[in-house]
Amino acid sequence: MKLIVLSLLLLLLIGCGTTEGTMNEPETEPADEPAETITAMPAEMPEDFDFSIRYGITSKNEVDTFDDTVTKDLITNGTASADIKLSDEEMKLVYEKMQKINAMAPKELVPDAGCIHTPHEVDIWKIQALGEIITHEVSQKYCELTEDAQELLNLRKFIVDLIEEKEAYEELPEAEGGYA
Numbered sequence: 001m002k003l004i005v006l007s008l009l010l011l012l013l014i015g016c017g018t019t020e021g022t023m024n025e026p027e028t029e030p031a032d033e034p035a036e037t038i039t040a041m042p043a044e045m046p047e048d049f050d051f052s053i054r055y056g057i058t059s060k061n062e063v064d065t066f067d068d069t070v071t072k073d074l075i076t077n078g079t080a081s082a083d084i085k086l087s088d089e090e091m092k093l094v095y096e097k098m099q100k101i102n103a104m105a106p107k108e109l110v111p112d113a114g115c116i117h118t119p120h121e122v123d124i125w126k127i128q129a130l131g132e133i134i135t136h137e138v139s140q141k142y143c144e145l146t147e148d149a150q151e152l153l154n155l156r157k158f159i160v161d162l163i164e165e166k167e168a169y170e171e172l173p174e175a176e177g178g179y180a
Contacts, residue, residue, distance in 0.1 A: 040102060040104070041095075041102055041104050042129060042130060043099075045092055046129045046130045048128055048129065048131060049091065050066045050127075050128045051063075051065055051066075051098075051127045052064040052065065052125075052126045053124070053125055053126075053156050054123070055122070055123040055124070055156055056073050056121055057120065057121055057179045058073060058179070059121075059124055060073035060079050061073045063159055063160065063163055065086060065091070066126075066128070068083055068084065068086075069082070070163055070168075070169060072169070072172045072173075072175070074173055074174075074175045075175045075176055075178060076176050076177035077173065077175070077176055077177075080172045080173050082171070082172055083168065084163060084166050084168050084169060086163075090162055093162075094158070094159055094162075097155055097158060101148075101151040101152070103155070104127055104132070104134050107136055107148035107149070107152070108146045108147075108148050108149075109136060109138050109139070109148055109149045109152075110139075110142070110146070111142050111145065114142050114143045114144050115143040116142060117140065117141050117142070118141070119180065120140045121139075122138070122139050123136075123137070123138040123153065123156055124137050125137070125152065138152050
């Protein structure tokens with residue numbers, strides 16, 4: 001019986017040992033965290049670049065370059081839409097601003113702590129480039145915004161300013177009422 005136990009122990013010890021060239025350590029160290037795909041904006045604006053932003057307290061306002069439309073929240077009178085296409089030059093300007101803040105990369109949009117506003121605006125972004133589509137949701141309910149959230153809000157303001165200068169937008173009815 002002792003011989004069997006001793007033989008098993010010996011086999012176990014021999015099996016666990018390694019020699020050069022049999023069970024080598026991996027050539028690369030395993031990552032501490034799983035790799036996260038970070039999509040960098042391509043250097044040149046891709047042909048399939050488009051975006052949409054829904055924004056406002058009810059997110060009924062929208063700029064949509066996929067369909068070349070703009071929707072305005074008229075509050076008590078519903079919404080009104082117009083066909084508005086950004087020029088190639090305007091699209092390039094928007095793309096450059098998105099590229100500067102790497103808008104397709106994951107973003108920190110929620111602060112660690114703080115007070116909350118009610119009511120508050122929410123921006124819902126959808127950005128497409130090179131066949132990839134990403135989305136971001138920026139809530140202004142927090143009293144302090146993250147740097148990423150502020151960058152996206154500044155970008156939205158730039159885009160809305162471009163849209164509001166268009167004649168088709170100026171022809172849309174004025175909003176009536178308000179949100180409490």
